[in-house]
Amino acid sequence: MFETHFNPEYLSSDVIVGQVVHCFSTRRGGVSTGYLESLNLGVHRGDEWKNVYENYRRLGAAVGFTPEQTVFTRQTHTDVVARVGAADRGDGLFREVEPERDGIYTDEPGVALVCFSADCTPILLHDPVHHAVAAVHAGWRGTAKGIAARCVEAMTRDFGTDPADLQAAIGPCIGPCCFETGPEVRAAMLASLGEEAEQFIRPASQVRHSERSEESVSPGANEKFFPDLKALNALWLRRAGVRTIDVSADCTRCQPERFWSHRAVGNARGSLAAVIMLTAL
Numbered sequence: 001m002f003e004t005h006f007n008p009e010y011l012s013s014d015v016i017v018g019q020v021v022h023c024f025s026t027r028r029g030g031v032s033t034g035y036l037e038s039l040n041l042g043v044h045r046g047d048e049w050k051n052v053y054e055n056y057r058r059l060g061a062a063v064g065f066t067p068e069q070t071v072f073t074r075q076t077h078t079d080v081v082a083r084v085g086a087a088d089r090g091d092g093l094f095r096e097v098e099p100e101r102d103g104i105y106t107d108e109p110g111v112a113l114v115c116f117s118a119d120c121t122p123i124l125l126h127d128p129v130h131h132a133v134a135a136v137h138a139g140w141r142g143t144a145k146g147i148a149a150r151c152v153e154a155m156t157r158d159f160g161t162d163p164a165d166l167q168a169a170i171g172p173c174i175g176p177c178c179f180e181t182g183p184e185v186r187a188a189m190l191a192s193l194g195e196e197a198e199q200f201i202r203p204a205s206q207v208r209h210s211e212r213s214e215e216s217v218s219p220g221a222n223e224k225f226f227p228d229l230k231a232l233n234a235l236w237l238r239r240a241g242v243r244t245i246d247v248s249a250d251c252t253r254c255q256p257e258r259f260w261s262h263r264a265v266g267n268a269r270g271s272l273a274a275v276i277m278l279t280a281l
């Protein structure tokens, strides 16, 4: 179950417990202004750096990490996951991240892993037995490529993680209520996940949904689909052997005052972040 905290406002999952802190941010409680109002956590959104730093400071003070402890992903819709550590702290906030990495993982305490979203799916993982954590960005391409499962595999390889021990939280992203796509997204999911994915991809012709229902009512080559990215990522995690999976009910597009949604406002937006860090044992 997800809980909401305030000042600044963020979400946490009650399945992620132990020697760990984590959060899924909202856009409330920071110092940025205009379309970045107010808790923008992206350094490439047109914000002043000092505002982004202050937003991390505020969020970190509430959650239990510092801006200096952060390590960012560099998100390019791949299934690349990279191991990081203390030497990488400052990657992203204080200097550019060079290598592409849509997911990052570590077994070192005091390293605050940060991934970003504004409709895409943020996923946090915690292994309380081998003391390891991961932050994963999964847009529809990353979801189709199974990046969440790739990350579980990498943790098993590098740390001996048993997937059955993992605590997984899938954060706010665009929901099946709003994520209208063409047939290529459905095709990519079915190609990698098989028929089991079909139940999480509703054809628009079956969706009786306010203003969108009249756009595409007839099945066919131009059929639109409404994939459930959270459910598809949960399916990847279950197949990888993960048993404890918490899924946020929030849709970023449905709550523009609370979250940024790329679908809703395009590039005139800030970035939401999901953060996870092992605390000292």
Ligand SMILES: [Zn+2]
Residues within 6 Å of the ligand: 174, 175, 176, 177, 178, 179, 251, 252, 253, 254
């Ligand atoms: Zn929605």
